Amino acid sequence: MKHSGVDISGKHVDPGKSAVLDLPIPGLYSHAPMNLPVQVVCGKRAGPRLFVSAAIHGDEINGVEIIRRLLRLPLLARLRGTLIAVPIVNVHGFLNRSRYLPDRRDLNRSFPGSDRGSMAARLAHLFLNTIVANSDYGIDLHTAAIHRENLPQVRANLDDPETARLARAFQVPVLLNSNLRDGSLRETAAEHGVPMLLYEAGEALRFNEHCIRAGLKGIVSVMRELEMLSRTSRAGKPLEPLVARASSWVRAGRSGLLRVTAGLGTRVRRGDVIGVIADPFSHQELEVVSSVGGIIIGRQNLPLVNEGEALFHIARFESSRQAENAVEAFRADDLPVHPSLDEEPPIV
Numbered sequence: 447m448k449h450s451g452v453d454i455s456g457k458h459v460d461p462g463k464s465a466v467l468d469l470p471i472p473g474l475y476s477h478a479p480m481n482l483p484v485q486v487v488c489g490k491r492a493g494p495r496l497f498v499s500a501a502i503h504g505d506e507i508n509g510v511e512i513i514r515r516l517l518r519l520p521l522l523a524r525l526r527g528t529l530i531a532v533p534i535v536n537v538h539g540f541l542n543r544s545r546y547l548p549d550r551r552d553l554n555r556s557f558p559g560s561d562r563g564s565m566a567a568r569l570a571h572l573f574l575n576t577i578v579a580n581s582d583y584g585i586d587l588h589t590a591a592i593h594r595e596n597l598p599q600v601r602a603n604l605d606d607p608e609t610a611r612l613a614r615a616f617q618v619p620v621l622l623n624s625n626l627r628d629g630s631l632r633e634t635a636a637e638h639g640v641p642m643l644l645y646e647a648g649e650a651l652r653f654n655e656h657c658i659r660a661g662l663k664g665i666v667s668v669m670r671e672l673e674m675l676s677r678t679s680r681a682g683k684p685l686e687p688l689v690a691r692a693s694s695w696v697r698a699g700r701s702g703l704l705r706v707t708a709g710l711g712t713r714v715r716r717g718d719v720i721g722v723i724a725d726p727f728s729h730q731e732l733e734v735v736s737s738v739g740g741i742i743i744g745r746q747n748l749p750l751v752n753e754g755e756a757l758f759h760i761a762r763f764e765s766s767r768q769a770e771n772a773v774e775a776f777r778a779d780d781l782p783v784h785p786s787l788d789e790e791p792p793i794v
Contacts, residue, residue: 558634597710692762713766740769
């Protein structure tokens, strides 16, 4: 089935065509103009409209690489519907290697925004009315904050059946039923009837090949679930993710130097020692003890810690052993997304 194409920000993209749109955003005080680049791939046949975005936090760059790989997939030649890709939403933060915009505002707490508000509000307003308003579904790509690392996971409103269906299709071991945060893109998308997933994996300002590959495979899997791409006959048994309905942070009981003894994906029980904080000027040491049982889905990577600092993020499951098995199965899955990508050397 053919369709009439898509109109975004006054630009028409015909079926079977792609286009790069440069949306004007606030420039630099050096008089340099700034644009928000958006790539639109319009399939020959009608289908859903999916936006995929990254770097809403400017230092979270894994998603930029995921979208780069997504856009060069030969599979897109048979796309149904429309893919709207925004590799770098927070262009200012990306240039400054910063999570925030120059006004120190968090873009992911600034939605729905305003065309007369702060820089963050204006960018949020533009993204909402240009990208979200033209989409049926969305996937937003994130990493942990600087000096932290996340196990690949999807955060979503799993109480919504359609969102839960897409979350399971993403094929990561952990789904976190996450509340909508005030001012977030996910909250605003939900208010506009756009089911959205948030993919978290890796660390700010660092590439992680496993996290990138998992994110790319997840997006392709969701697009197949939406019938934007044909299902593959090569697919093996799908990974059955486990849903965490709650999670807890373990914090530093004192300041000092942290030695981590439990990695991402490790199953822990309440009372397990997962790290040690040492005083560099004495022989005093404090064990870091898990306050709950579950799977470590996030952790601090910087050894220098202050009292009260969040060190380990632990997701709680009905069966932590099943969750551990799902993580191990996920790590063992190294199948390529598409044979043509085998020619591209992995990031090491």
